[in-house]
Amino acid sequence: MLKKPRLFTAGPTPLHPEAIRAAAGPVPYHRTPEFAACFDRIQFGLRDAFRTQGPVAVLTSSGTGAMEAALASLFSAGDRVVVVAGGKFGARWVEIAVAYGLEVLELTLAPGELVVPADVAVMVEHSAPVRGLFLTASETSTGTICDVRAIVDAVRDVEPEVVTVVDAITSVGALPIATDEWGLEAVVGGAQKAFMIPPGLAFVACSPRGWELIGNRSASPRYYLDLAKYAASAEKSQTPFTPGIGLLLALEASLKAIDEVGGIQALERNADRLATACRAAMVALDLQLLSSAPSPAVTAIKAPVSGTGPDIVAAMRDHYGAQLSGGQGELKDHIFRIGHIGYVDDLDLLAVLAALEGVLADRGHDVSMGAGMAAAVASLASGQGHEGSTR
Amino acid sequence: MLKKPRLFTAGPTPLHPEAIRAAAGPVPYHRTPEFAACFDRIQFGLRDAFRTQGPVAVLTSSGTGAMEAALASLFSAGDRVVVVAGGKFGARWVEIAVAYGLEVLELTLAPGELVVPADVAVMVEHSAPVRGLFLTASETSTGTICDVRAIVDAVRDVEPEVVTVVDAITSVGALPIATDEWGLEAVVGGAQKAFMIPPGLAFVACSPRGWELIGNRSASPRYYLDLAKYAASAEKSQTPFTPGIGLLLALEASLKAIDEVGGIQALERNADRLATACRAAMVALDLQLLSSAPSPAVTAIKAPVSGTGPDIVAAMRDHYGAQLSGGQGELKDHIFRIGHIGYVDDLDLLAVLAALEGVLADRGHDVSMGAGMAAAVASLASGQGHEGSTR
Incomplete structure (x- = not known):
């Protein structure tokens, strides 16, 4: 049988056949005008997916690496942050934040529970000053979404300067996330979900204010996961370090396929x-x-x-x-x-x-x-x- | 024409045809016994390549990510270290070390100059106490090797406890590096060099003392680049985060091809x-x-x-x-x-x-x-x- x-x-997730085809051949050298043109097409597609006008950082890493890059590039030890944790991936924000010495306040949800935006705002208000807010747009471990926009609106009413970071790894391409319009300082995505390519790449999109804050340099030690390096290289249609070239070829093909449907x-x-x-x-x-x-x-x-x-x-x-x-x-x-x-x-x-x-x-x-x-x-x-x- | x-x-570098073939199809789910068996075969081949008995951390990242993982997992802010810097990649050790707040003493070489082991030992002795030593076995930017074993022997004569970390990204598979025999606490390798597969994976092998020191937990903040996580997962024939699965299939095939020649x-x-x-x-x-x-x-x-x-x-x-x-x-x-x-x-x-x-x-x-x-x-x-x- x-x-x-x-x-x-x-x-x-299942790969798009065009992505399989694109990644099936030899790998080209990446410091060439041809590869730069490919990278620009990828940037164009990713900006559409994340609904942003700015560069989208393309990291060769799992989604967790990109989560850490966003946190380390925006926050410093001692910063007080609120994490809405509804499962394994919300808990991961807590673990990374603790690893970087942030002061973490956790709003823990029962598995599958929908968070009430006002509850987040109350927690932020009672814990003032809160510098950051970490959300999981679609908590994969429980199959549960949250209303990112409503939460951000409610929290900004009580803490206008809050820096919002969203794990959208299983949201982009399923649940709309508007990075710029909603003013999200960082939104994290992954390759092996809606993008129909094998794992190995991850993405961070940032609102204009997000990129500005990243430019101000947090005190967290970082090098490979420093988003400022990725933004600077994207200006030159490149990545700061040798990327997963085969995966980028696959991504170019899958973004084209997405555009065509x-x-x-x-x-x-x-x-x-x-x-x-x-x-x-x-x-x-x-x-x-x-x-x-x-x-x-x-x-x-x-x-x-x-x-x-x-x-x-x-x-x-x-x-x-x-x-x-x-x-x-x-x-x-x-x-x-x-x-x-x-x-x-x-x-x-x-x-x-x-x-x-x-x-x-x-x-x-x-x-x-x-x-x-x-x-x-x-x-x-x-x-x-x-x-x-x-x- | x-x-x-x-x-x-x-x-x-050029890909091995078997590696291209292995990575050309759909990507399997990775939390399965079949994938664990594949990962074990990869571990077997990597241990041979790095001449080590312990686990080899397999990171989904460029080589730079693995360099940073080795440094952050072994060193803390304030540690005094000597970096032998003969070009762009030696300078990268300096940049990462500075990012993590290490106190860096740099032994700078002219482009293409062979470092004299006794010179390194003298620098270490005059700067005592020195906790770490960073080398580039083959400096790709100048095409220059150093005699890792002789340097380590000379330095250990004056600083027996020195923790040695070697960038062997373009050495493994070209210049023999004996992780365990030479007592190297960490040796970093990359996929897209001798391993004949596309970029996107990087490796860290450690001597028994290296793994022991990593187990003692440095104070450097880290999560995705925490080598202890990779060692713990390798025990279970897995990686701690979703890896570049397609690249691992390619690596399994290329390691088999290497074995066959x-x-x-x-x-x-x-x-x-x-x-x-x-x-x-x-x-x-x-x-x-x-x-x-x-x-x-x-x-x-x-x-x-x-x-x-x-x-x-x-x-x-x-x-x-x-x-x-x-x-x-x-x-x-x-x-x-x-x-x-x-x-x-x-x-x-x-x-x-x-x-x-x-x-x-x-x-x-x-x-x-x-x-x-x-x-x-x-x-x-x-x-x-x-x-x-x-x-």
């Missing part, structure tokens, strides 16, 4: 309608979502019997070749997650839902076979979720 | 005999080397008329599609460099030498056409340089 390996994780907005709509259909299927299958504010990038689903999350993930992989994400940390046994960010289409979603119905029925769960599929098909046909990009 | 693009730079020693011999032949050709062409201790990885050649370095590099690229490296910084106008590290063979070298003769003659230089080729052929046939690996 053939079994094609298929990725339904929250990252890495209608740009980043089309990608956001695609993720949103798949997420909407996925949730409709879960309701029809009587499965519960972990999140009260579910993400367009990844859906976190409670295992029907507590403790069976890993078994469902294993069965999906072993029987169908479909790789889901399991839970992380304390959620390990209790949830499984289906990714639908990036290069995923309707048929992919229907296929994974059909497999899930089969796996659940195999395990003796009371599944009304076909109910999830039918709900998803109806949702996709109705165009629900189409308004994702205007959220 | 066809013109195949060919890389003769000091990095990126006789291991890292065969690669070192290959580079050494190509370098020896390249130098013989330069002598026959009456061209002068920049370096008094030339590297097996890259040969730096003085332009026959000062100021014509960039013109020669441009002509080689435009007429023959052969990409050499130019000079960097103050050497920009005065030298050009031919790389022969990694996936380069005799015919590659002869081809680039023939093209160089043509370009020089075109420019009116007094070239005895064929003399360089003949000297190189004779050198290759004689097996000169074969003893590279026992240096």
Whole structure:
């Protein structure tokens, strides 16, 4: 029996065929006018994706490296910051901030809980002066979004100078984030999510004020992760250090492919309608979502019997070749997650839902076979979720 | 006229075809037993390359990121260190050390000058207490090696506890570096040199004492570049953050290919005999080397008329599609460099030498056409340089 390996994780995500092709050949030397032109095209596409006019730093690193670059380039030891931590990646902001000697106030959420913007503002006001605010636009570990714009607006009412840094690694290309319009000092993205290329690159976009603050030089020690170096090199259509050249060729191709299907907005709509259909299927299958504010990038689903999350993930992989994400940390046994960010289409979603119905029925769960599929098909046909990009 | 693009730079270097093939397909999910097995095979190959028994940290970053990881994981602000700086990459150690608040004593060399081990020892002794020593085994900007073992031995005579960190980015696979036997606390390598894969990964190997010191935790702030995290994850056959998965697949394939031609020693011999032949050709062409201790990885050649370095590099690229490296910084106008590290063979070298003769003659230089080729052929046939690996 053939079994094609298929990725339904929250990252890495399936690669775009044009990206595979672009990265498949020899690697060119990068200090040439040809490569500079390629880098400029990449900058153009990334500015669109992050909704910014300024340069977008392109780091050869995982997303975590770019998170650290944003923090170290904007903050110094002793700065008091508020971190909204709703899961593993919110906790990562705390860990990095602690490593750099920041004074961290943590607003901890229950897994899947939607943060109330006013609660963040109250915490900031009561802890004044607060210099920084760290958010996770889409918390991948719980499949939960937050309303970045509303939080920033509420916090600025009480602390106008607050410096906002957003982990948008699984948001860009799924949940619209407007770096410049919303005045976000730093927004972090990653390659292996909506950008449809292999992991190894990460991005930081900054509002004009963000770049200005970075130019003022924080006291945090840094060199490779110094965003000022990336901005200065981008002016010359280069990176400060030898980049992942093959990955940049892939990125150029995937940005072109994204443009051809209608740009980043089309990608956001695609993720949103798949997420909407996925949730409709879960309701029809009587499965519960972990999140009260579910993400367009990844859906976190409670295992029907507590403790069976890993078994469902294993069965999906072993029987169908479909790789889901399991839970992380304390959620390990209790949830499984289906990714639908990036290069995923309707048929992919229907296929994974059909497999899930089969796996659940195999395990003796009371599944009304076909109910999830039918709900998803109806949702996709109705165009629900189409308004994702205007959220 | 066809013109195949060919890389003769000091990095990126030509890719091994098996590495291209391995990285050409879809990217698998990395938190699986299959990927862990792949990572273990990579660890096995890297331990061989760095001559170490311990784990080798695999960072998704450029080589500079790994240099910084070694420094930040071993040193704290205020530590006094000696840096032997013979060019751009020695200067990079100084820049990173300054960024982290280390007290830096710089032993500056003229471009191409061989450092005398006793001079380093004298500097360390006169500046006691010195906690760290930073070396560049092969300074790519000038094509110059240093005798790492002799320097370390001399310095340990006067400062037994000195912590030695070696930039071996263009040394591993060309110039033997014995991490454990020589007691090097950290040795840094890069993917796009002898490992025949695209840029985007970098490595740090450590002696047992090096890992012990890293376990003691320096005071330098760090998170993504914290080597302790990489060692802990390697125990579980993983990386701490989502790695460049495609590049790791390529690395697995290239390490297998290296093993099949006789291991890292065969690669070192290959580079050494190509370098020896390249130098013989330069002598026959009456061209002068920049370096008094030339590297097996890259040969730096003085332009026959000062100021014509960039013109020669441009002509080689435009007429023959052969990409050499130019000079960097103050050497920009005065030298050009031919790389022969990694996936380069005799015919590659002869081809680039023939093209160089043509370009020089075109420019009116007094070239005895064929003399360089003949000297190189004779050198290759004689097996000169074969003893590279026992240096």
